[in-house]
Amino acid sequence: MRLWLSILAVSAANSLLKATGPLALGDRRLPSTARRVVALMAPVLLAGLIVVELAGPGWHELDGAQVLGVGVAGLAWAARAPMLVAVLVGAAAAAAVRLL
Template identity: 45%
Template sequence: MTVWVAIGALAIINFVIKAAGPALLGDRPLPPRVSLVVHSLAPALLAGLLIVQLLGEGWRAFDWKLLPGLAAIGVLWMLGRSQIVCLIGGVLVTVAIRALA
């Protein structure tokens, strides 16, 4: 029961934090420096998650089978494909490599 209370409390806190931004700012745009930081957070977080997934726990277990999938995502992105197409392409390549290895 305490787990569900914690989940509910975190959901409410998350909602309040997300509602505070529009309530405090209204129609005013973010300052340029803050906007730059906000727009840089998602790629930085994604890069961090990819590195941790690629290098494994404690950065000791390098998983080479993820590299072709990441390369496929990069190639598809450079070709101008949408994000979902890049993601699906990377997943398919990774699944194929893992099935063959």
């Protein structure tokens, strides 16, 4: 019972926080600087999650093959390869380094 009350409370708080922005702004638009910051929040959070997942919370679990695989996948994606191809190339690079 306590779990469901917690879930309900977190859901209500989340809905209130999401509604605060449109209620506070009304018909006005965000300044261009704020729009750029908001647009960059998702990629920055994703990059932070990837770094923590690769290195671990204390940087003790850093694996060179994984870092190389993510780097190769990033380079392949930057070279306009489709996402699936970039992931497969990164996985192949990490597997090749582990075999050596």
